[in-house]
Amino acid sequence: MSSVVGEITPQPAATEIATGARGYWSTVARRLSRDPVSVICAVILAAILASAIFAPWLGLADPYQGSMIRRLRVVGTPHYPLGTDELGRDMLARLIYGGRLSLLTGILPVCLAFITGTSLGIVAGYAGGKINTAVMRTIDVFYAFPSVLLAIAISGALGAGIVNSIVSLTIVFIPQITRVAESVTIAVRNRDFIDAARASGAGPLTIMRVHVLGNVLGPIFVYATGLVSVSMILASGLSFLGLGTRPPEPEWGLMLNTLRTAIYANPVVAALPGAMIFAVSICFNLLSDGLRSAMNIRD
């Protein structure tokens, strides 16, 4: 044995030696934490998310309690730091409470589509042949619709409501994620380690779970993060059209719609809900870019 132990190892990068072996995701997280833009976006998102979740404990005014006397107060009014809306309700409270439904309807469809689309895409990509053809040709039909049109068509047919809005957006995003998952799976499937795994007697499900999933999750995750940005805009857009949340629930898209009457009287307050959608959307977008470069994905 001694004759073979003395092999000279090319020295990996110094940092690699110092930190020892690192998993893929911890490497990605470390690289991401060195990107100031990503960190700022993550902090903003965490703050918005946390305030939405813990809204009842923040000592805010009642987001449903209006008053005809104090309608459309400007930003900076005492007791109403962000003014009041067209029914005299506190904007700060409504914006923070509004995050609950807006974030839910924006993020949940992508999560659902991520689970479904990843599974479909991996199976289609790994199995190939007829299964692949069946899945991917079905996907093609959905690609024949612009995504906004598809979302509105499904929502319009199903009728207004939060659940319908989530369902329609999930249906819109499944094909997109499936396509990404399928293409990265095909790239992975042709690598030798998949053959090695097959040669060790593992079944397709085990191989997909152990060897394919870990290698495709990164790119799909990046794509899905970017999709949340689109999903936020679409979900609030559906509410804006009257196809999502119904009054008096606070939700950014719906608030933007009802405040349209106030664009002459109180333009800053009228624009605030849209600014929230914008903030969340751009943070997810930039975070997706940061993740992409942290994972070294070329597009």
Add this chain to the structure above:
Amino acid sequence: MLVYIIRRVAYVVPIVICVALVCFLLVHLAPGDPLVAVLPADASQELAAQLRAAYGFDRPLPVQFGLWIWKVAHGDLGTSIATGRPVLSEVTRAVGNTVMLACAAATIGFSLGLFLGLVAGYFRDTWIDKVAAAIASTGLSVPYYWLGIVLVIIFSAQLNWLPAVGAGPGGSNAWSWDWAHLRYLVLPAITAAAVPMGIVTRTVRALTADILSQDFVEALRAKGLRERQVFRHVVRNAAPTALAVMGLQLGYMLGGSILTETVFSWPGTGLLLNSAIFQRDLPLLQGTILVLALFFVFLNLLVDVVQAAIDPRIARS
């Protein structure tokens, strides 16, 4: 090449049939009675049955689909329940306005995107690149209906420079190419241009940076070619992908105009769709969606064929 085009065209046939099926199912699997919009609340059973028979809603679904697609193939998209006019004529009237808006938005979005993308790609990793990337990300992430409202607040409510809603004096039927009408197009076009601007900037930036970092550009420069000629090479190599992306974006603008048109009450297909949804005018909803989707399918086909024509590598793969 020819083989590729034939294959690509042949592939459109099943897609078109499936798209029609989706449009059909969308409406027929939707909850609620499709006649709810026309029936008076106290309608008798006979009246309901009569109307149901008149619209063909009493037949089994496959038969309804067959009849419907037969009529569609002959240019009959049915009758709008709300207005009583043929769906096709409603859609054709609106399509012109949507196309006009999409083309205006494309002009703004694409020219800005091409410019920003080229500049960013040329000056990669400099502050210019970062500014362009920030503009692109903003265009992609901004809820454009909100952008429209902000534009209205600034340019209509505050400055009173441009009109907030509508398509000009005389409504949707009296368009003419003068400033009195064109000024109505400005804000909707900018609103609809945000997303395509972002996408085109990103695409062109990546393409330009990629081409400039390739060996053959180094070789061209080493051969003493002037930057102008290098630029020509960049354009020639980036054109197929950039054109494809722009074609697709044009399709998205045509099909996804509902939010912009709603904000500005622009009398296009989007506004039509909006009213169809809220009046539960299902034939109109179905017909509009079908027309828009078919538009999109054929635009995609056109993009693929043009792309293959200018870049033979695509047809071969």
Add this chain to the structure above:
Amino acid sequence: MGTRGHLLEPIVDRGGAAQPLLTVQGLTKHFPVRGGLFTQRKTVRAVDDVSFVVHKGETVGIVGESGCGKSTTARLLMHLIDRDLGDILYDGMAVGADLSLRELRRGMQMVFQDSYASLNPRLTLEDSIAFGPKVHGLADRPARVLARELLDKVGLRPEVFAGRYPHEISGGQRQRVNIARALALSPRLVILDEAVSALDKSVEAQVLNLLAELKREFGLTYIFISHDLDVVRYISDRVLVMYLGEVVELGPVERLWETPAHPYTRALLAAMPSMDPDRRTESAPLAGDPPNPIDPPAACRFHTRCPFAEPICGTVAPRLATLGADGHQVACHLSTPGSGHSRAPSELARKG
């Protein structure tokens, strides 16, 4: 388990020493190639009617230019791709009938050429090695102990390497991990598909030494696929020469090197740089690239490049024929008495 430690028991030797470990009969694989709209469908005849046996404990080398079907043969033997025709018997047992595919996996493993692509980049080395045994029912803990033991066997200190990822180690170390992974199921046959070809010469020698030691320690049988004739000669007992999907010559390594019978084998050997001036042959090395396997030449596939080609070579396909008692076989009209080739030995000479 004695000296085997935590290693799995190899599957039982049923046939005894006389039974070949692997019998390959008429193995054939054609890949369809998609033609244009108006052109006919074509096929790549990647492997065509290949037959050979591998005896227990020996190392059989397979040589040939790239594209000659060596790797396809390996994947066919591993049942990674389905064959069109032919029989593969493992220890006298047909897969699917006497032996399940799963059992075959235990008995036969493979090491791939690309050491990086053949390891899952998201798994630690330990996890990669432990995967196979876990698939075959070993619990997580003992599978890890086994993996560490194997790392030690291939000369990698487990405490240093077990938790590392493939990108953190060198090519030679990766190939050791791949060998350990192949051994984790205690196979009796290991196919080494260009397993050392991508390595530096010095590292290659160390890995070859390791392979020799492991063979002795575990009583392994190797099929060693390579385009590097020096390496094949060093490690093999018998050699199979392939050309465009067919076996053109096979025999004991020394016999082949001393008296190569097929013009292709001679050309391959002549193309090798030799240190010994006496051994340099006069015959011309191979000219040109091998013909396209999509449309291989008729009859003898080598006749387009063969210096001794005659009309007969383009019309009648030569069959593998035995030359001597040591199992030396060649498929060439030159060596077949009565073949019709002007230089063929006469029928009389054969009888006498």
